[in-house]
Amino acid sequence: MKSFYLTTAIDYVNGSPHIGHAYEKVLADVIARTHRMQGDDVYFLTGTDEHGQKIQQSARAKGVPTQEFVDTIAAEFVELARFLNLSHNDFIRTTEPRHKEVVRACLQQLFDKGEIYRAEYKGFYSARQEQFLQEKDRQADGRWPEIYGEVIEITESNYFFKLRSYQQWLIDHITANEDFVFPAHRRKSLLEFLSEPLNDLCISRPKDRLEWGIPLPFDPDYVTYVWFDALLNYFSAVKELGRWPADFNIIGKDILIPAHGIYWPIMLHALGLPPPKTLLVHGWWSINGAKMSKSTGNFVDPIAFGKQWNVDALRYFLVREMVVGQDADFSQEQFLVRYNSELANSLGNLVNRTLNMTTRFSAGVVPLAGPAGEAETELQQLWPTTRDEFLKLSDGLQFHTALERAMQFVTATNAYIERTAPWKLAKDTSPEGQARLHTALATMAEALRLGTALLWPVMPTAVDKIRGGLAQAPLATWDGELVWGDRLAGATLGAVEILFPKPAPTEKKA
Ligand code: MSP
Secondary structure, X not given: OOEEEEEEOOEEOOOOOOHHHHHHHHHHHHHHHHHHHOOOEEEEEEEEEOOOHHHHHHHXXXXXXXXXXXXXXXXXXXXXXXXXXXXXXXXXXXOOHHHHHHHHHHHHHHHHOOOEEEEEEEEEEEOOOOEEEOHHHOOOOOOOXXXXXXXXXXXXXXXXXXXXXXXXXXXXXXXXXHHHEEOHHHHHHHHHXXXXXXXXXXXXXEOOOOOOOOEEOOEEEEEEOHHHHHHOHHHHOOHHHOOOOOOEEEEEHHHHHHHHHHHHHHHHHHOOOOOOOEEEEEOOEEEOOEOOEOOOOEOOOHHHHHHHOOHHHHHHHHHHHOOOOOOEEEOHHHHHHHHHHHHHHHHHHHHHHHHHHHHHHHOOEOOOOOOOOHHHHHHHHHHHHHHHHHHHHHHOOOHHHHHHHHHHHHHHHHHHHHHHOHHHHXXXXXXXXXXXXXXXXXXXXXXXXHHHHHHOOOOHHHHHHHHHHOOOOOXXXXXXXXXXXXXXXXXXXXXXXXXXXXXXXXXXXX
16 A cells, blocks of 8 residues: 655644635545555644744734633634545644654754754844845835835844755755646745845743744743744654655645755755655635735635535635635635536536436436447447546546546536437337336446546535435545446436535525
């Protein structure tokens, strides 16, 4: 069994989950489930990032103890994972002792090796971004961009990690490993960024300015700076399991440079550990064409939205609409276009017709197919092409087109039903007429079983319900499942609730 370890970014707990958080987790889940279907030994990690100035500030603004504050918001992310039906193996919180211990051990190891040193630091500091700024960050008019909030000049003694001494190693690593960053254009930007000299990384904050962090093992007056703590979650969660390195660290485009693309591989290398095999970098969702913002109300709560429509439909939309690596726009209109045409009409119709016609014309039992005619042969030939393309596209992370292919097969099956018109064949009581009816009913049931098997990683609940209707157990593997055959012959079909009601209830409110 091939081991496959994948992670998501861990979400900050200073605000509630939004659709961007949901997308990343669903994408990871689809990859995890796809690998499990192929027989890999998958380990899927997600979690929350709970230290740092912003979180401390948010808790103070609410007037609650910081631990209580992070517990409340972390619970929302745990609930999101449950609601989205994620198949994660672990959920790590950076405030957990198991994580803090590993961070402290890593810091001590680097300190002992001389990779961490203390120095005076004077600079412009943005509390909002929790980072020191450089002159190049200023706008042309000399002011600091708004994203930094209030910027103040401070001098303080801090600890630094020798990032610069590993710059050439990192460039060589990225150059030699095309798969280190997906998609390719992000790898290119990372290499471009590395053409300028790096500064060493300030990894500490004095405790009197920031209490809410992990104390440095070699100086209790300091805590670690947010990235040094957060990035190590991918390692701390699996250190004992021997799962490192990750096959995929899945992240959004904003945290590739410098955090995941520079700090992370260098930290690992300095610790004597291999870098992750691939940083999978996804794009960002806008909402109704504009930046997501809770304060302006341009915000989608994934749980409320999923409850309003259907969580599998939400998962489907997120994966169908966004090209992995590019940005996409989320709008209810576009969601409904796909919901109505692809889920309610194409898929929903195929399920209903298959079950209804088998009930009406064959007492609910799938007949054994007779000889294949032209229509059956065409559909049967489309199947292996669909399957092979689907698997290849999924392997290349092109899930949007993979889903399109699977849906084309569903559409082709609906067209097959139109063409063979079982309701007409049912009126033909001759042995040939009955044989053709049996073939048609068996063919549509088999095509439904196969087509939905491909959709399982994206819509596991809906597909397992459909499989229940086809008297099949929930899908546990693709091994042996993706071959056209007659395993449904003799199966007694059961009812399936309407999975994607049509027309979509547009007036329905969350
Ligand atoms: N805590 C850090 C990550 C630490 S990883 C060791 C962080 N947290 S976050 O909550 O701000 O973002 C979590 C993930 O959500 C990131 O990968 C980020 O890119 C992603 N997204 C945040 N907004 C997003 C969209 N609008 N669209 C898609 N993904 C987005 O960064």
